[in-house]
Amino acid sequence: GQNIDQPTEMTATEGAIVQINCTYQTSGFNGLFWYQQHAGEAPTFLSYNVLDGLEEKGRFSSFLSRSKGYSYLLLKELQMKDSASYLCAVRPPGDYKLSFGAGTTVTVRA
């Protein structure tokens, strides 16, 4: 099974950096995903890590350490529109479905 933990809430100031951590305990692993979800809307894909290291995509970066069962999503130069829930999800080996954490609600203040 999957056990995925991430903080419930985080608050940061516009222009700042926020790091959202995600730890997982799984019986196997075949990739970690980050999604963004604004209230009342569909989750949208942000990043995918399957190998250790940092993946950078504009203002968003995602890091993975498979040996530690740990990932983080880094949001730089925060904008008000970044206020949303950020979902960490793990894909088991040989499987297509995703197991999601409860999500981290990020609030960006002016």
Next chain:
Amino acid sequence: NAGVMQNPRHLVRRRGQEARLRCSPMKGHSHVYWYRQLPEEGLKFMVYLQKENIIDESGMPKERFSAEFPKEGPSILRIQQVVRGDSAAYFCASSPGTLNTEAFFGQGTRLTVV
């Protein structure tokens, strides 16, 4: 290329009625997943289907819930004899048949049972 289409966006049912939720995957996608999201909670996996086959229904309640993905037409999530606890947002996602790709989500159907 249209995204994942779900309808209706909002559905109100009285207790005991049936709810039918529809999902049309993205063009070229053969895998469909249904998730349920309760207020302030994460997405919970319900069922994974390919055309005409249920691959994994481990997250779906054994009673009152069923899902199908026919050869022609959308995937349907059916909830019979709805109860207040079924009120939630139901999201459908689709992906192509390769492992190293993300799933794309629809806008969801918000079911309210009154």
